[in-house]
Amino acid sequence: MTGPSDARQGLLYGGGAYILWGLLPFYLHMLAAVAPVQVLANRILWSLLLLLAIVVATRRGPALLAAARGRVLMLLAASAALIAVNWFVYIWAISNDHLVEASLGYFINPLLNVALGMVLLGERLSRVQAAAVIVAGIGVAILAAGGGGALWVSLVLALSFGFYGLIRKVAHIDALGGLTLETLILTPFALAILVQAERSGSAVLWHDGWLTTLLLLAGPVTAAPLLLFAAGAKRLRYTTMGLLQFIAPTLQFLEAVLVYREPITATQLATFALIWLGCGLYAWSSIQRARAA
Template identity: 50%
Template sequence: MSAEDPARKGVLFGLAAYLSWGFLPIYFKHLHGALPTEVVAQRVLWSVLLLAALIAVSHRWQHLRAAIASRRALGILAVSALLIGANWLIYIWAISADHVLETSLGYFLNPLVNVVMGVVLLKERLTRAQGLAVALAGTGVAVLALGASSGLWISLALAGTFATYGLLRKIAPVESLEGLAIETILLAPLAALYLAWLASRGELAFGADPHLTWLLTLSGVMTATPLLLFAAAARRLRYSTLGLLQYIAPTIQFLLAVLAYGEPLTTAHIVCFALIWTGLAVFAADGLRRAPARARPEPATCP
């Protein structure tokens, strides 16, 4: 097999992952008959079942037990579980409340927030290009804030929770599949109790409508499939290539928000996105230049 084959497959896996994440709002829009909190709870429980099946098929129970036995790993994953749960809830609520544009902005901001957190928490040094990219993004956010955007908190919350989640997963001594499995296992009791409470009040959407029930059942597949595609891409691609592919998902979300769902695109939005896109271009160019010295990223969980 030629050296180009793994890279070609990696690009295909990466495109499939980010296209899946990009079009995810369409799936969640069809769940409007269920409360966002129920959608998150259902997503957690169905993900547990699917991830358990994947671990069984891949014979990784030993890896899962080792991660659970590690106090450090379990402690970190307990916090990351709360963060990804909050991220999922904000994301799903935002889509149901017609704030897809703000979710797009949040995930455009995410790589730049990662840079800032690296400086503040890990004492990393910014390159000139990274400093310029962050400054442009900060200016864009300030413009949007001055434009009285009521949804700016959604973008900042999504970027902040996901960046913090990514930082914790970076230092957690556990692989992507086992990490997500443990996170969903930790959230499962809360999810089950909440669904039981909804059922007792007659407010549970699951089971009330066959179409909606089927869509909720698919939530585990919709969660795990892009993650596994991303993990496959990460093993085959250079850091810089994967870093450029990550902008596909929020770009699709942006186009869906404006073209498909008719969300208002104000002058403040246009200026904000223009500044952030310029910052991301500078950031990506710097990443390409520095790519040979950088390692491949650890797979992380997207929405």
């Protein structure tokens, strides 16, 4: 059981992680001139170098190699593919002014996690949780019926990250080791993308000073919130971390509307109202369960 000091540190770490994720669109907007696939490749490559340095510094190499085999390795190959899809679609969405849809995807995600836990892990839902999932589902159905706009962005982000979290939940490896192996699995593809870009003359890395600096920062930009998240998760109740995850999409939505002036249709507003209602029910249910426990 964590004490008050651990809880305070956990809130700082966990809150910091979600705030950084919420501010990520500012960074990606500065890279709008770079093809999303190249941004993804650089994010993978420089994240790997930083993570390997952390693994060496913490002497986690032997444990990581011992875990990287059999079922765990197969699961991490699947989770690596899912996180690559998630990262690419998110980068594309920011570059093409679909931050509203991206934020919607991450509002849907916690409710999707609840549904996946029920269907695939046999977890039991409370009536309030079931109502939250149903309300969110109605919101998505309204958006789809109204034309949907870039609804696929929201659904791909929610589904890819939802199934990614599910796989990481059943893979017996810690956050640092899992992320390191995932990026290692993706690195050959990232290198192939960068080599092809260089050959075709479309490469940005090392050809533009400012953009190269931003691309080199992709490592710490990716790894920092993940490490803060891992530190926060160790010190906080799962319920508290579940509530903190609404920080990121809230910031993203506000940025889309107030900073980047992305248009919002009446159908999208109705959808967000239902999704927010579902999130509110989820949060209330989580708080009630924590008090009961």
